[in-house]
């Protein structure tokens with residue numbers, strides 16, 4: 827069966843364990859907004875962002891170490907153009923269980939240490955100095 831041109835542009839489907847991963851991750855890691863809260867932005871909804879771009883993004887749809895929970899506002903205005911080390915800092919602070927910097931480097935066909943832990947920790951420190959506290963509290 828031929829696929830329509832529109833259908834071809836749809837993002838790939840998430841694996842079943844994405845739904846499990848969402849449990850307890852119902853808030854935006856950047857602004858802390860969650861469904862049901864008032865919003866000055868409309869429409870506002872929660873989304874999953876992949877922290878790698880371009881040809882790697884299709885694979886990232888299936889890899890929990892690439893997932894970031896965000897509202898559509900922060901997705902478009904911040905995460906979409908955020909340096910990778912900072913995105914990894916958000917991942918480390920909010921989803922340590924699935925944080926895997928080396929795997930992200932390898933997925934991008936770079937060396938396992940292309941982005942170092944120190945680079946991520948510098949971003950963690952910058953976030954904390956700016957007053958950022960992850961939902962579960964400080965590390």
Ligand SMILES: [Zn+2]
Nearest residue numbers: 854857897900
């Ligand atoms: Zn947000």
